[in-house]
């Protein structure tokens with residue numbers, strides 16, 4: 428008589444049976460049903476057959492019932508069949524609502540992390556399908572776990588993508604993320620597993636952490652909505668200038684650039700890439716944001732059809748600054764230069780100090796023996812001591828020695844949290860120096876540097 432109450436009741440009954448109790452007929456019924464379920468349409472039929480024996484039905488008649496709580500261990504992956512659930516995070520409240528056809532709960536499974544949110548039933552008679560962790564890993568992980576995209580209030584806050592780790596292992600790379608979410612992700616994901624996210628260094632070095640959560644959110648929103656102006660180049664070095672929010676994705680930039688440049692190529696056949704001054708190319712993925720602000724020194728954004736990428740060549744200004752600058756470094760007196768260089772040390776700005784020493788120890792400069800010979804031997808010695816601190820051997824032992832001999836606060840060279848230090852005393856032409864530094868034009872191409880160096884002091888034969 429269950430059958431009389433309609434196919435749904437029948438199906439629910441068999442879906443409640445444990446795997447072992449399901450008969451061949453039961454499995455057939457479930458399989459037939461899975462074939463028609465939209466949210467599973469991207470799975471192969473053989474996967475659906477496998478799922479038929481393990482997928483479970485879970486009914487939540489009343490709103491407010493808890494599917495699982497934030498912080499718990501992840502045991503299953505879920506699909507909403509009908510009704511809806513709220514995603515609730517401590518201290519934030521409801522960040523998203525999921526409806527029929529949407530899934531949840533894979534983050535904890537793939538990251539081996541605690542549940543990132545609680546899931547609370549929102550509507551009467553919400554029906555879920557559930558797949559246990561082991562079955563998820565066996566049947567679905569390869570397909571389902573390619574991308575994890577989390578939204579808060581309709582906006583993406585974290586996008587993870589699967590990539591190949593060493594020894595055919597699999598790891599997840601953050602493709603896009605808000606700073607607040609990055610902190611949570613880092614705390615949640617298992618840093619001790621040895622697979623530290625490559626974004627970690629950049630993140631720690633470039634983001635001040637604020638205790639004031641509310642203002643942080645606003646600042647971030649303001650930053651991401653800020654419009655910036657940047658150029659996108661074609662293979663023939665023609666370019667267009669775009670004005671887009673920092674939050675624009677690589678895909679949006681691609682489409683705008685193609686339109687302005689009159690490229691008659693479908694967006695999916697185009698690639699947006701950074702070309703570094705040494706000719707190295709890094710392709711952007713469509714979902715990446717903050718593209719123009721992520722460029723390396725002298726890097727430029729190019730757009731090209733997929734099969735023309737190898738034809739991209741650096742533009743002249745990437746190799747050496749062409750436009751004039753307001754203030755020429757050579758106009759600054761040697762004394763003043765020396766003052767600014769030593770002030771890094773005085774203010775415990777090891778990062779700044781290292782940048783200067785690394786610049787001077789570049790082959791193009793260090794080989795200028797005639798020039799170095801002009802230095803008084805006392806200064807040479809002093810400089811050699813400084814240079815010894817950038818020696819990376821024995822796990823940066825020299826560096827660690829310097830750090831431990833300094834009182835905090837200091838600005839570390841390594842990715843450690845930045846601390847605020849006092850402003851330096853005002854030099855005469857501070858504003859000019861600041862202006863110079865702000866639009867610093869630098870040569871970072873080693874080939875160019877070496878040939879300039881050889882012009883100064885030709886190679887001895």
Ligand code: CMP
Nearest residue numbers: 531532533534535542543544577578579
């Ligand atoms: P998991 O951490 O396993 O458990 C909570 C789930 O909620 C999480 O996986 C995601 O699948 C889902 N979810 C949806 N949106 C969010 C969000 N903004 N933050 C965290 N989890 C979310």
